[in-house]
Amino acid sequence: MSKHMTRKATRNVSQNEGLIFEKSSPGKAAWKLPPLDVPEVDTAKLLGKSERKNLGEMPEVSEIEIIRHFTRLSTWNYAIDLGMYPLGSCTMKYNPRVNEVVSRLDGIANGHPYQPEKISQGALRIIKTLSECLTEITGMDAITLQPAAGAHGELTGLLMVRAHHDSKGKQRKKVLIPDSAHGTNPATAAMVGYAIENLKSNSSGIVDTGVLEAQMTEEVAALMLTNPNTLGVFEQEIHKIADILHAKGGLLYMDGANMNALVGKVRPGDFGVDLMHLNLHKTFSTPHGGGGPGSGPVAIKKFLEPFLPKPVLISKSDGTLGFEYDRPQSIGRVRSFYGNFGMFVRALAYILANGPDGLRQTTEDAVLNANYIRKGLEGTFELPYKSPSMHEVVFSDKLQAKKGVRTMDIAKRLIDYGFHPYTTAFPLIVPGAMMIEPTESESKEEMDLFIEAMQSIAKEVEEDAEMVRSAPHSTRVSRLDETAAARNPVLRWKPQTESAKPKSEI
Amino acid sequence: MRYLPKSPADREAMLKSMGARSIDDLFKSIPAEYRLNRDLKVPRQMAESEIVDWFRERSRENGDGHATFLGAGAYHHYRPVIIDSLIARGEFLTAYTPYQAEISQGTLQSIFEFQTMICELTGMEVANASMYDGSTAAAEAVMMAVRLTGRRSVAVARSVHPEYREVLATYAFHQSMPLATLPFGESGRLDLDAVEKAITSDTACVLIQSPNFFGCIEDVEALAEIAHGKGAMLVVSIAEAISLGIVEPPRSADIIAMEAQSFGVPLTFGGPYCGVIATREAFVRQMPGRLVGQTVDRNGKRGFVLTLATREQHIRREKATSNICTNQALIALMANIFMTIYGKVGLKELAKQNLAKTAYAAQQFGKHASVLFDGAPRFNEFVVRTTEHPHAINSRLLGHKIVGGFPLQKFYPELGNASLWCCTELTTRSMIDTAVGVVAESERSDSVAGDEANMEEVAK
Numbered sequence: 001m002s003k004h005m006t007r008k009a010t011r012n013v014s015q016n017e018g019l020i021f022e023k024s025s026p027g028k029a030a031w032k033l034p035p036l037d038v039p040e041v042d043t044a045k046l047l048g049k050s051e052r053k054n055l056g057e058m059p060e061v062s063e064i065e066i067i068r069h070f071t072r073l074s075t076w077n078y079a080i081d082l083g084m085y086p087l088g089s090c091t092m093k094y095n096p097r098v099n100e101v102v103s104r105l106d107g108i109a110n111g112h113p114y115q116p117e118k119i120s121q122g123a124l125r126i127i128k129t130l131s132e133c134l135t136e137i138t139g140m141d142a143i144t145l146q147p148a149a150g151a152h153g154e155l156t157g158l159l160m161v162r163a164h165h166d167s168k169g170k171q172r173k174k175v176l177i178p179d180s181a182h183g184t185n186p187a188t189a190a191m192v193g194y195a196i197e198n199l200k201s202n203s204s205g206i207v208d209t210g211v212l213e214a215q216m217t218e219e220v221a222a223l224m225l226t227n228p229n230t231l232g233v234f235e236q237e238i239h240k241i242a243d244i245l246h247a248k249g250g251l252l253y254m255d256g257a258n259m260n261a262l263v264g265k266v267r268p269g270d271f272g273v274d275l276m277h278l279n280l281h282k283t284f285s286t287p288h289g290g291g292g293p294g295s296g297p298v299a300i301k302k303f304l305e306p307f308l309p310k311p312v313l314i315s316k317s318d319g320t321l322g323f324e325y326d327r328p329q330s331i332g333r334v335r336s337f338y339g340n341f342g343m344f345v346r347a348l349a350y351i352l353a354n355g356p357d358g359l360r361q362t363t364e365d366a367v368l369n370a371n372y373i374r375k376g377l378e379g380t381f382e383l384p385y386k387s388p389s390m391h392e393v394v395f396s397d398k399l400q401a402k403k404g405v406r407t408m409d410i411a412k413r414l415i416d417y418g419f420h421p422y423t424t425a426f427p428l429i430v431p432g433a434m435m436i437e438p439t440e441s442e443s444k445e446e447m448d449l450f451i452e453a454m455q456s457i458a459k460e461v462e463e464d465a466e467m468v469r470s471a472p473h474s475t476r477v478s479r480l481d482e483t484a485a486a487r488n489p490v491l492r493w494k495p496q497t498e499s500a501k502p503k504s505e506i
Numbered sequence: 507m508r509y510l511p512k513s514p515a516d517r518e519a520m521l522k523s524m525g526a527r528s529i530d531d532l533f534k535s536i537p538a539e540y541r542l543n544r545d546l547k548v549p550r551q552m553a554e555s556e557i558v559d560w561f562r563e564r565s566r567e568n569g570d571g572h573a574t575f576l577g578a579g580a581y582h583h584y585r586p587v588i589i590d591s592l593i594a595r596g597e598f599l600t601a602y603t604p605y606q607a608e609i610s611q612g613t614l615q616s617i618f619e620f621q622t623m624i625c626e627l628t629g630m631e632v633a634n635a636s637m638y639d640g641s642t643a644a645a646e647a648v649m650m651a652v653r654l655t656g657r658r659s660v661a662v663a664r665s666v667h668p669e670y671r672e673v674l675a676t677y678a679f680h681q682s683m684p685l686a687t688l689p690f691g692e693s694g695r696l697d698l699d700a701v702e703k704a705i706t707s708d709t710a711c712v713l714i715q716s717p718n719f720f721g722c723i724e725d726v727e728a729l730a731e732i733a734h735g736k737g738a739m740l741v742v743s744i745a746e747a748i749s750l751g752i753v754e755p756p757r758s759a760d761i762i763a764m765e766a767q768s769f770g771v772p773l774t775f776g777g778p779y780c781g782v783i784a785t786r787e788a789f790v791r792q793m794p795g796r797l798v799g800q801t802v803d804r805n806g807k808r809g810f811v812l813t814l815a816t817r818e819q820h821i822r823r824e825k826a827t828s829n830i831c832t833n834q835a836l837i838a839l840m841a842n843i844f845m846t847i848y849g850k851v852g853l854k855e856l857a858k859q860n861l862a863k864t865a866y867a868a869q870q871f872g873k874h875a876s877v878l879f880d881g882a883p884r885f886n887e888f889v890v891r892t893t894e895h896p897h898a899i900n901s902r903l904l905g906h907k908i909v910g911g912f913p914l915q916k917f918y919p920e921l922g923n924a925s926l927w928c929c930t931e932l933t934t935r936s937m938i939d940t941a942v943g944v945v946a947e948s949e950r951s952d953s954v955a956g957d958e959a960n961m962e963e964v965a966k
Contacts, residue, residue: 081596122568289836337776355551
């Protein structure tokens with residue numbers, strides 16, 4: 001093992017833990033209800049044949065077992081709180097703890113979505129303040145916070161694009177999507193009933209305006225563009241792109257997944273974007289929580305305002321805030337109630353903690369970090385596109401592939417060095433992509449360790465390729481058989497006979 | 507800025523190492539004319555104590571300290587304290603989607619347990635790792651039925667949560683999915699004859715909710731029989747998950763679209779909540795959302811991975827079953843811990859308390875006003891019709907720091923002065939008696955029609 005291995009991480013004891021069902025036995029309990037203050041009821045009489053008799057294999061365990069169970073499971077996870085999490089396009093930044101505290105204040109955590117507006121002014125004020133901050137940050141005119149995640153924001157945005165074209169009396173058939181786009185873009189366009197037309201990027205990895213001009217017709221409803229794109233490159237000809245679209249009545253939709261490169265430095269509304277979504281769980285520090293919840297607000301230019309999902313927050317004549325439901329041109333609702341409100345609270349707390357100066361410094365640090373890593377690893381790994389990097393940098397495994405080591409192998413080996421892998425095999429335009437986004441949350445020391453780890457792995461590829469290919473070597477489980485999992489899906493636990501259990505039941 | 511781990515000297519050294527003179531060098535690719543050369547107009551940087559104060563103020567303006575009779579798709583249940591102590595662990599809170607299985611076994615195993623418990627409770631064979639909420643889960647379940655049957659139209663019960671129906675209408679609009687509406691009968695349950703008539707050879711599925719929006723438990727088996735008899739699927743939405751502790755699950759459904767908010771998820775003014783889709787094994791390849799499966803590592807050791815990803819957008823792009831990527835993982839973990847705490851016996855006892863409080867409340871309200879749909883079995887909600895406008899009653903109740911039932915006029919004008927009341931284990935007898943007292947007071951006096959404009963204003 002390399003001498004660099006122990007600089008960031010050291011192996012230590014990890015507790016084994018079975019499935020909760022394997023700890024269950026009748027009579028154990030982690031709950032206690034207060035005495036009933038109303039008469040008991042005869043459930044059979046009340047419910048008749050709808051009465052449920054049996055809760056099957058639901059567990060029966062005590063409180064300490066639950067605490068240990070989930071605490072042990074938690075120790076098997078990597079997390080931002082443990083170290084750098086350089087997943088490209090995921091913006092794994094620090095999740096401030098004050099955000100968690102304020103979202104649990106009584107009036108916020110217990111606020112019912114249907115409580116009278118008179119006693120909801122606090123929540124409405126939070127929605128209004130966040131909306132104002134986000135429209136200012138994006139340079140747009142209005143916003144909806146209803147979408148529950150980035151992909152849901154895309155759906156909302158494209159529904160508004162459709163509503164816009166409908167209002168012009170002519171429906172359009174397709175959406176242009178660059179070959180470097182996130183997978184959610186084409187999936188979303190399909191859900192809204194659009195055909196997808198691929199837009200090939202040029203040799204610098206950005207939109208080829210000549211190609212765009214050729215493909216742009218009055219059949220095209222919109223271009224979905226990520227900026228900076230998934231190579232971490234700013235679309236320098238962005239205004240020309242907007243002009244080409246607008247000249248033929250198309251709209252420019254921006255996927256804001258990479259907004260962490262722009263906040264406080266440049267505003268999409270100023271460079272020709274008509275509508276865009278943000279990911280509060282990326283740029284605005286709300287926790288990823290192992291895959292969600294997210295929140296995907298959609299910011300728009302004024303002319304799209306009639307189409308916003310309803311309800312829309314308004315200020316009333318008496319100075320209070322309320323919701324307006326009477327929106328005849330609205331696309332309708334995309335989610336129950338008002339969206340992932342708890343994420344609004346956290347995102348706003350993040351903005352307040354930063355202020356204008358903090359937001360700008362954050363962006364600058366995010367871009368500085370990505371460029372520092374680029375500098376540190378250039379030469380060691382192939383850099384397929386030389387265009388200037390913003391908040392992330394994309395290398396490829398071309399040099400290592402000669403030894404039969406692919407991006408996924410290098411990523412898995414990083415785990416042994418105490419890091420979470422970068423994003424592998426994406427964007428699709430880079431074969432063997434290694435997409436690295438450090439975010440602003442990494443210190444110089446942490447990044448030096450990362451660069452050192454990557455360089456050390458590159459050496460290992462030369463010396464012992466097989467060792468890298470079989471990584472990770474220090475985790476609880478080695479590489480898992482994904483093919484078997486998909487071929488014979490076991491998607492839930494079932495009580496088993498002893499002989500049917502897997503060899504090692506831990 | 508206290509979240510940024512760099513000294514000015516660090517920044518300078520880093521810039522120097524890459525041959526940059528200033529940070530502006532790194533932003534050169536942004537054309538100068540678009541660069542923002544001023545401060546963003548957002549509030550100034552605040553200290554942590556100021557942030558906490560600002561939100562405390564908002565919390566006080568937001569019904570802090572009120573008891574509530576509101577349900578209607580968002581339920582106030584007790585949340586055992588260990589839920590928050592466990593989900594606050596950074597390894598759960600600050601982890602990404604578990605694509606790298608070797609260092610995500612904690613999240614993966616917990617989702618596997620979640621899927622298992624949802625299957626046990628719903629009587630289905632497979633459940634996914636979560637959807638955004640109950641409304642989008644219902645819409646996606648319907649789209650799944652459309653793909654599975656190859657039919658296009660959908661019959662939707664009017665007793666499905668009105669906002670769920672609105673979301674479905676938004677999703678369906680551009681998919682050429684005609685939606686027909688199924689009426690509820692005198693009992694508050696679906697009119698079976700009307701259902702029978704509404705299903706055509708192009709009906710992909712019937713979407714119902716049980717307990718429905720009025721709290722009534724539908725005759726799921728009869729509905730399944732009717733739907734299946736005509737080659738359509740039955741999709742059942744469950745908005746109040748606690749009902750599964752005492753109400754027989756819709757085992758004859760083809761797809762269940764659930765909202766698991768009642769399982770330990772705070773109300774938080776409407777979200778984040780936790781949708782889930784559960785179905786039969788045969789339909790799993792048309793299911794949207796993430797799935798965790800069990801497998802083994804190279805040494806034969808049990809482990810868990812995200813599986814059947816060829817259904818999903820990052821692999822299949824425009825051919826995916828849905829565009830969903832980020833879901834509600836941490837909220838599903840809350841629900842998972844809640845289900846584990848109450849388990850096989852506790853969930854039943856908890857549901858029974860909900861049933862008892864509701865039975866008592868409905869009986870008490872029934873003495874002074876009319877409780878609609880009294881014939882159907884119900885779980886923890888019931889509809890009360892009063893002479894007086896519900897807004898006026900609610901406005902007086904607010905004086906007791908109690909939020910009254912949900913006025914139904916907006917969604918069901920034909921029900922008149924009706925509102926939907928919900929009782930959970932947190933509803934006390936004294937709350938119920940106070941509310942009943944206020945209703946009784948108004949129903950006794952005939953001169954209540956009063957100043958409509960004024961009460962509208964107070965109650966809104």
